[in-house]
Amino acid sequence: MSERAAKVTPTEADEQDDDQITDSAAPDAATDDTESATATTPTPVTNGAQSVVRALENAGVEYAFGVQGGAIMPVYDALYDSEIYHVTMAHEQAAAHAADAYGIVSGEPGICLATSGPGATNLVTGIADADMDSDPLVALTGQVPTEFVGNDAFQETDTTGVTKPVTKDNTFASDSDRVGTDVSEAFALAREGRPGPTLVDLPKDVTNGETETEPDEPKTPDTYHVQERADAEIVAAAAERLENAARPVMLLGGGVIKGEASEACREFAIEHEIPVVTTMPGIGAFPEDHELSMEMAGMHGTGFANMAITHCDTMLAIGTRFDDRLTGGIETFAPDAEIIHIDIDPAEISKNIYADYPLVGDAETVVDQLSAAVETSPEAKKWRAQCQQWKSDYSMAYDAPEDEPVQPEFVVEALDEATADDTIVTTGVGQHQMWACQYWTYTEPRTWVSSHGLGTMGYGLPAAIGARLAADDDQDVVCIDGDGSFLMTLQELSVAVRENLDITVAVLNNEYIGMVRQWQDAFFEGRHSASDYHWMPEFDKLAEAFGAAGFRIDDYDDVAETIEAAIDYDGPSVIDVHIDPEANVYPMVPSGGDNGQFALTEDQL
Amino acid sequence: MKRGLDGPAPEERPTPAGRRNKQGIRIDPEVEATHDPRRTVISALVKHEPGVLSDVSGLFSRRQFNIESLTVGPTEDEERARITVVVEEPDPGIDQIKKQLRKLVPVISVRELEPDAMRRELALVKVSADRPDQVAAVAEMYGGKTVDSCPETATIEITGARQKIEAAVETFSQFGIREISRTGLTALARGTDETAAPSSAGVAADEMNRQDEHPHTQTADDD
Numbered sequence: 042m043s044e045r046a047a048k049v050t051p052t053e054a055d056e057q058d059d060d061q062i063t064d065s066a067a068p069d070a071a072t073d074d075t076e077s078a079t080a081t082t083p084t085p086v087t088n089g090a091q092s093v094v095r096a097l098e099n100a101g102v103e104y105a106f107g108v109q110g111g112a113i114m115p116v117y118d119a120l121y122d123s124e125i126y127h128v129t130m131a132h133e134q135a136a137a138h139a140a141d142a143y144g145i146v147s148g149e150p151g152i153c154l155a156t157s158g159p160g161a162t163n164l165v166t167g168i169a170d171a172d173m174d175s176d177p178l179v180a181l182t183g184q185v186p187t188e189f190v191g192n193d194a195f196q197e198t199d200t201t202g203v204t205k206p207v208t209k210d211n212t213f214a215s216d217s218d219r220v221g222t223d224v225s226e227a228f229a230l231a232r233e234g235r236p237g238p239t240l241v242d243l244p245k246d247v248t249n250g251e252t253e254t255e256p257d258e259p260k261t262p263d264t265y266h267v268q269e270r271a272d273a274e275i276v277a278a279a280a281e282r283l284e285n286a287a288r289p290v291m292l293l294g295g296g297v298i299k300g301e302a303s304e305a306c307r308e309f310a311i312e313h314e315i316p317v318v319t320t321m322p323g324i325g326a327f328p329e330d331h332e333l334s335m336e337m338a339g340m341h342g343t344g345f346a347n348m349a350i351t352h353c354d355t356m357l358a359i360g361t362r363f364d365d366r367l368t369g370g371i372e373t374f375a376p377d378a379e380i381i382h383i384d385i386d387p388a389e390i391s392k393n394i395y396a397d398y399p400l401v402g403d404a405e406t407v408v409d410q411l412s413a414a415v416e417t418s419p420e421a422k423k424w425r426a427q428c429q430q431w432k433s434d435y436s437m438a439y440d441a442p443e444d445e446p447v448q449p450e451f452v453v454e455a456l457d458e459a460t461a462d463d464t465i466v467t468t469g470v471g472q473h474q475m476w477a478c479q480y481w482t483y484t485e486p487r488t489w490v491s492s493h494g495l496g497t498m499g500y501g502l503p504a505a506i507g508a509r510l511a512a513d514d515d516q517d518v519v520c521i522d523g524d525g526s527f528l529m530t531l532q533e534l535s536v537a538v539r540e541n542l543d544i545t546v547a548v549l550n551n552e553y554i555g556m557v558r559q560w561q562d563a564f565f566e567g568r569h570s571a572s573d574y575h576w577m578p579e580f581d582k583l584a585e586a587f588g589a590a591g592f593r594i595d596d597y598d599d600v601a602e603t604i605e606a607a608i609d610y611d612g613p614s615v616i617d618v619h620i621d622p623e624a625n626v627y628p629m630v631p632s633g634g635d636n637g638q639f640a641l642t643e644d645q646l
Numbered sequence: 647m648k649r650g651l652d653g654p655a656p657e658e659r660p661t662p663a664g665r666r667n668k669q670g671i672r673i674d675p676e677v678e679a680t681h682d683p684r685r686t687v688i689s690a691l692v693k694h695e696p697g698v699l700s701d702v703s704g705l706f707s708r709r710q711f712n713i714e715s716l717t718v719g720p721t722e723d724e725e726r727a728r729i730t731v732v733v734e735e736p737d738p739g740i741d742q743i744k745k746q747l748r749k750l751v752p753v754i755s756v757r758e759l760e761p762d763a764m765r766r767e768l769a770l771v772k773v774s775a776d777r778p779d780q781v782a783a784v785a786e787m788y789g790g791k792t793v794d795s796c797p798e799t800a801t802i803e804i805t806g807a808r809q810k811i812e813a814a815v816e817t818f819s820q821f822g823i824r825e826i827s828r829t830g831l832t833a834l835a836r837g838t839d840e841t842a843a844p845s846s847a848g849v850a851a852d853e854m855n856r857q858d859e860h861p862h863t864q865t866a867d868d869d
Binding site for chain 1: 647648649650651652653654655656659660661662663664665666667668669670671672693696697700701704708738741742745746748749750751752753754
């Protein structure tokens with residue numbers, strides 16, 4: 042079958058017997074092709090695990106996130122001598138989220154490690170999250186020794202089988218001589234083209250097995266092709282369409298940020314005066330304080346963004362997969378618009394929305410191509426005025442009377458005000474996440490770190506840990522969380538305290554699974570089935586028990602001062618913000634609804 | 647306090663004239679145009695390594711692509727295998743199948759075969775042998791071969807296009823069919839036309855850019 046025949050070394054296969062590799066292990070068959078690799082490295086590798094770690098070092102990896110365990114122990118033993126800084130997380134899911142956020146902020150794949158069985162399955166949520174959001178991530182999982190695979194051994198799970206649907210690619214390592222190169226390849230695949238998570242499953246005999254083979258440099262397999270430049274003819278046709286557009290809109294997705302095309306898109310939009318809408322992962326691709334910014338569209342997008350995408354006649358969509366939370370009902374999505382779709386993944390073209398001008402390629406390269414091809418700006422003065430009118434018609438201004446409980450929008454704005462423009466925001470999933478989208482003004486790419494496609498509650502805190510390590514030292518990291526989301530991963534506070542990570546968690550606490558409660562009120566006659574907690578721990582005191590700083594906000598008077606103290610605190614801090622439990626997120630397009638018919642109040646749903 | 651936001655209510659807003667169909671294609675608002683599914687054969691050349699068949703079959707099930715048959719077998723190159731899939735989808739779905747298959751890392755190349763491609767399937771049909779002469783006559787009529795017989799049963803091997811196999815099975819049913827096993831369809835392009843080969847990578851890249859505009863012809867099975 043394959044050239045990667047399994048090489049089992051039965052003497053080392055015992056799960057308990059991992060202290061020593063005996064010298065009597067079979068001599069390596071591949072010593073003849075090692076002469077080129079060893080010359081440049083000071084300490085030659087001696088086993089598969091060291092080759093795995095060497096592959097990470099060669100790729101420039103600085104941090105790894107993970108949890109120890111039986112089958113991954115050889116890799117951790119090799120990490121012991123490495124410059125790579127390993128952050129031990131409290132739970133593997135958090136390791137995957139931290140690595141994911143590290144990847145979002147740094148642009149380089151984040152690394153997470155876990156042992157076999159439950160370690161690997163705990164990673165799955167985080168891997169699936171990275172897959173949905175095309176975040177670069179490499180997961181390395183321990184596996185039972187090859188000869189036990191398939192026998193339902195202790196802590197055995199078919200990890201490559203379980204993770205196949207949620208990875209860009211995965212590999213079962215079957216050869217100590219090849220395992221380092223497997224990891225190099227996984228790293229390259231996670232990063233190149235459309236990014237995504239990859240996984241290498243590492244049986245213990247393969248990592249323990251002797252080898253002197255140094256891993257190859259990170260390189261994608263020869264069957265993997267990425268098209269960088271779009272077809273020139275289609276670019277020319279798209280340029281002509283743009284020149285003649287009366288109601289043009291640019292729709293920037295997460296691919297703009299991943300493709301480092303934010304700058305090119307800004308220049309293009311400003312030069313041709315085209316209003317800009319973003320998707321949720323596209324937040325930060327275009328400065329929201331710019332006149333042309335219509336902010337985020339979709340289910341909880343701004344009214345003006347949804348009016349703009351509904352009424353445009355030409356949409357230049359870049360790096361977006363037209364997710365249902367953006368499009369609402371397909372039938373009513375930008376129904377008058379010819380779509381120019383730029384994406385590096387050909388499978389996204391015409392998957393959900395038909396592309397009249399399909400442009401496959403790297404976002405920055407194709408925007409540059411388009412920029413060169415567009416000779417005159419569209420005559421869209423009237424349209425721009427209309428967009429500005431919508432911005433004032435559908436203003437996001439909210440009511441915040443002094444004598445009522447604190448409104449969440451006010452807290453988000455106060456946090457934004459208390460921090461610098463380059464502050465990184467992470468979130469969980471739910472109402473708080475939507476308020477964080479709507480009421481924080483994002484101006485820079487890679488400052489919005491959230492769980493978009495998978496919608497993983499509990500993402501915020503571990504993501505803040507990963508983001509903190511990827512961010513510049515002078516950048517603030519704020520996690521805007523919900524009480525329900527925070528409760529899912531708050532054990533990771535132990536990591537933030539141990540590593541003394543300067544992050545501020547603001548828990549918008551309404552003692553509800555708030556978004557579910559909002560939907561129950563709108564669509565289930567107010568029957569609050571399993572959405573009402575009635576009670577929540579005191580998160581400020583819980584934080585203190587972990588060794589973090591704890592704060593609490595109950596009134597408007599506390600907001601500014603408390604936020605300042607929490608941000609100033611050098612280390613992890615948690616603010617338990619008791620917000621109005623009845624606060625809802627608007628505008629809202631019901632699932633599958635018409636974007637142009639967004640509701641501004643509950644009775645419009 | 648007021649809940650929600652200010653602004654014109656939904657019924658006060660202008661509405662666009664256009665509409666899209668379920669496949670995201672802009673259509674005349676007056677007509678309900680959807681693409682009809684059509685049956686076609688997709689051939690993929692893949693790396694011959696463990697897991698690739700489950701990669702492909704998993705892709706089909708999780709993306710809800712309708713497949714009629716899927717076969718896999720070795721090729722002239724021992725490091726490569728060929729997977730032949732018969733699918734029934736509207737044009738946009740067929741397009742997606744090809745693109746999603748190409749995304750799988752062990753997949754080398756993918757192609758939709760022309761309607762005139764050679765398509766063959768093998769079936770083993772085990773019937774009751776009460777009327778052996780008639781069974782033999784029917785087998786001969788379909789170019790079949792008796793591969794096993796005993797006093798109670800006869801098993802006939804038939805090869806051919808799907809329609810021929812189905813016609814044969816239908817005819818054999820008069821004798822009482824005990825069991826059937828069919829291989830699913832395998833196919834090759836005709837003449838010098840390459841089925842799905844590494845040299846078609848350029849074609850694949852080209853197809854990435856262009857919308858595949860296949861005529862809505864039902865691809866006729868050859869005999």
